[in-house]
Amino acid sequence: MPISTRSSVKTVRILAALIAGLLFGCGMIVSGMVDPHNVIAFLNITGNWDPSLAFVMGGALAVFTPCYHFIIKKRCVAVNGDKFSWMSNTKVDGTLLSGAMFFGIGWGVAGICPGPAMASIGNYIILYFILSMVVGMVLANLYLSGRVPLPIVGYRNNVCAVKSN
Numbered sequence: 001m002p003i004s005t006r007s008s009v010k011t012v013r014i015l016a017a018l019i020a021g022l023l024f025g026c027g028m029i030v031s032g033m034v035d036p037h038n039v040i041a042f043l044n045i046t047g048n049w050d051p052s053l054a055f056v057m058g059g060a061l062a063v064f065t066p067c068y069h070f071i072i073k074k075r076c077v078a079v080n081g082d083k084f085s086w087m088s089n090t091k092v093d094g095t096l097l098s099g100a101m102f103f104g105i106g107w108g109v110a111g112i113c114p115g116p117a118m119a120s121i122g123n124y125i126i127l128y129f130i131l132s133m134v135v136g137m138v139l140a141n142l143y144l145s146g147r148v149p150l151p152i153v154g155y156r157n158n159v160c161a162v163k164s165n
Helices: 005-029 036-043 052-072 092-108 113-119 124-144 159-164
Strands: none
Touching: 005 052, 005 113, 036 052, 036 092, 092 124, 113 159
């Protein structure tokens, strides 16, 4: 591939990432998803429940779903040139449930979700959250590679079988 073509592909990838990140961050801030009070009020279904974030999620799906079916699904590559890779593992197992549990606990304790946290950088509490999230991601990758156990589940089984898929 000529250097000028590689350079333009890289530029398109960077621009696509910047535009997507800008839209995503603006959407979360404008909708109030970055405010932990809104998130905790949404999760408090047995107390003073605030369903407003459900409308944010529903609105996002209302925009994304037609785009997916009429534009994205027909394409083999993303706008940035990356090949789409569809998830092949749809099995509900201990790893999926453990990950969901840890994610839910982390979300519920602080009322901060990773996406909104990235849109809220600038607050020292958010920086601690993001640092902790990175540590959690490293530990999760170590677990997925079979190098460390989870507290309840233990070591991941069949690491070689997973890698061969």
